[in-house]
Amino acid sequence: MTEPLIKIQNLSKRFDTPSGPVFALDDVSFDIPRGSITGLVGESGSGKTTLGRTLLRLVQPTAGQTIFNGQDLNSLDARAMRLMRRRMQIIFQDPVASLNPRLRVEAVISEGLAAHGIGSRSERRDRVASLLEEVGLQPDHMRRFPHEFSGGQRQRIGIARALALEPEFIVADESVSALDVSVQAQVLNLLLDLRERRNLTMLFIAHDLSVVEYLCDQIAVMYLGRIMEVGPTEAVSSSPRHPYTRALNSAIPLPQPGATGKRELLQGDIPSPLDPPSGCVFRTRCPMARDLCATTPPPPEVVGNDHISYCKRIEALDERQPLREQSRGAPSGARDPFAEERARADRSVP
């Protein structure tokens, strides 16, 4: 992997609520390599969205640093941060709620350009036209209002808006979760194309591990505000080195009848963030937890190239029978009836 665009160092965020403090982020550290897509997965309440927003400083961290291109974002004053925002953008989950229904598409997409005083009105219009084409819409769509578009098209508009300022870094927060699968595939392929064309760096927040495995180069797994495991997609998905990642992996229903083997069901629910377990936060649901897990938070263990796991019982994990060996261990594409066509498939978005 290349030199990281973003280094997240010991980032923490405490929210003070009427019922007491909640650590939405607790000592989060990992790197986001330039030009890569990093997937951030975890159950609801794990802190994924807070992390995305804290990186963009839409939420102020309580402690820690976000080093962007060698500069600590959290030390910037308001003016410097405003300039910095041109370089980092966000795409939201809900394409309906995140587009102003009273603005035409042209105004929606060019709002950032106008706010930063970039270009004349006609230059901005040209930019909007080319952005619409880039995301697979038509230039004359700029005259329309958001409600005239389908969900997938609206998400493309949200992507065009995020691209308008030519950012280096984009946070995509559950950006395909609300879409039907056939349309979701269109948007995923668009994101891959954009990454290639513009050398974008992305943090892709999702709860769907299969989507993350398809799209991302690196995966970070969160649970109750902490990173459990982070590493290259291949390694994290085919040989996870954390019991939580394994449980998440084994919980995905595979679209092959009979493929879902014995699964390691996690007991119970994610604990309340108001009263997180001591030591390793996952230990209350972990099938391998021992007394030592309750003492201190597990330190980072390097388990491979750029692959880190926060677990004190990795040796015990390795001794356990891998789950679903038959389906996951098969050579990629071997049982994929569409492999050939996929390989030939047009890389552009229809």
Next chain:
Amino acid sequence: MRDRILDVSNLRVAFRSRGGEVTALRDVSFTLERGRTLALVGESGSGKSVTSLALMGLLPPNGRVSAGRLRYRGRDGREMDLSALDAAGYRKIRGAEISMIFQEPMSSLNPLFTVGDQVGEMLWLHQDLDEKARRKRVVEMLDLVEIPAAASRADAYPHELSGGMRQRVMIAMAMICNPALLIADEPTTALDVTIQAQILDLMRRLQNELGMSILFITHDMGVVAEMADEVAVMYAGAVVEQATARDLFADTRHPYTEGLLRSIPQPGRSKSNRLVPIPGTVPPLHALPQGCAFAPRCPYAEARCEDPVVLTEKASEHWSACILDRPVPA
């Protein structure tokens, strides 16, 4: 001799709207064998939820069953046409013979009553038990759906429970009168994947123990593969393919089903294999194309596709509504 609990044939549902009447279901036909699970799968707007509401007699006031038959055969072997039932007739059926669970457990539970009261309401409606006996059954049922400390949780209010626990309460409510048919409309879509795995596991166990039939509505092909014996794929208000789950995945006959399967990222597949999305979007119901509704998005479409197309048996127990025997590139 087959034992069909449900036989839906040529079901049409129409909605009145400002622009005139819109047909939401166009001749939907499928069958469900007793004790089995049929998945109704499709994207938004395909009509899968409308189908379940029509079965339950819960269509909104501007909707009606305009044609077709909904034949249901209960445990006592008596056959009836659900579409002919009046409100009182339906009240006797719902909860006792046919139950339903919904996607969003929070909005389906009443926030003002304890979960015990709500689970017990079904018993109060359908069975003649005194309060003590009712309470006992409720706690047994909460225990059966694996709610820890069932006796004390019966006195909890919905907001005191997690999403997964609420869905267990919904299942307890649906199952307490031991219905013959359970309709589950996206029951795990709002849940995290680890909780989804628990709920699917619970539903399978209950089906084994209690022997009910399940109509499982979902958009998730992974859930289909895991839960279904049979699958009916819906598109734009019609069933386009029905087969056993195994045949549907291994020997896909309809181009839309093929397109859906190619759109899903599958774990463990090589990254160089791009997904193949279905181009375009689902047409609005008031502007469906002539003939096959999928033709404008179909890579195999030809002129003949503008003629009406019906479900035909392409192989044993495998129906597809396509002029092609199976999707093969020309």
